């Protein structure tokens with residue numbers, strides 16, 4: 001769409017030529033000052049001054065600057081999480097050593113839930129991540145407790161134990177050796193871990209428990225296959241189904257969990 | 262940096278699923294190596310894996326046997342082939358393409 005208005009750049013340049021040199025310089029200085037100060041004034045005072053580009057018809061006027069876009073109203077589930085995950089209003093703190101701006105870590109994803117109105121990056125994939133946290137009780141500082149009392153904390157190479165065990169809901173076919181793959185989503189994986197942990201702690205039939213210098217390794221059988229053997233070893237063996245779950249903890253802190261043979 | 266290969270010593274004897282890999286800490290510009298399970302985070306001081314290291318900043322974080330700092334801080338990373346050679350461990354590891 002072509003716009004012919006007094007704001008058109010050529011007309012402004014023409015008008016400047018008709019002015020005395022001093023006036024032209026003064027107007028230019030004022031225009032430059034406006035270009036420089038406009039975003040800052042909007043930021044400091046919450047104003048909505050249009051950018052120079054917008055005034056010249058080259059860009060749509062900015063919406064309320066620096067005001068994060070509001071995504072959508074809270075659902076019942078989100079409201080529940082919001083209440084539980086404290087009354088933070090700011091975006092997640094940068095405690096994660098490897099923040100992923102586009103796809104937050106699980107822990108940050110939860111924090112993002114509690115600050116939904118201040119984050120414009122919520123996507124449907126993040127919504128699916130929220131599902132996992134219906135199961136876990138936030139304890140603050142990115143720590144979560146499962147109904148069976150397992151604690152999921154920041155740590156590991158991935159930044160959070162939840163992110164670490166997420167490696168086991170998909171195969172890594174090029175990985176040397178075996179890689180236990182849970183056949184299901186994270187929410188059902190967390191449920192299975194809790195189930196196995198409770199039974200193994202209670203010394204239920206078929207479970208095992210051993211101490212390993214600083215950690216405890218639990219094993220629990222399941223009636224049906226819960227996953228399959230992945231990695232290069234799994235590929236070589238034709239991905240046999242697995243019906244046992246191994247859970248490694250330090251005190252009550254979950255370190256890792258994966259299906260085994 | 263993601264390497265196109267993975268250097269490891271063996272499958273983890275502690276958890277049975279992880280790979281015991283060479284990790285280096287460069288805190289204070291010093292190259293310190295250790296072996297860490299990428300699954301259960303057990304730490305050994307060298308590829309012989311006879312001595313497990315369980316101390317450090319806290320008992321829930323894999324820590325450098327040399328300086329005690331977390332092995333997941335920016336000062337640490339999985340060793341590349343040059344670093345494994347510098348540590349004198351090249352003949353004690355396997356290299357797999359990923």
Ligand SMILES: [Zn+2]
Nearest residue numbers: 273276298301
């Ligand atoms: Zn291990």
Ligand SMILES: [Zn+2]
Nearest residue numbers: 286288325328
């Ligand atoms: Zn160190």
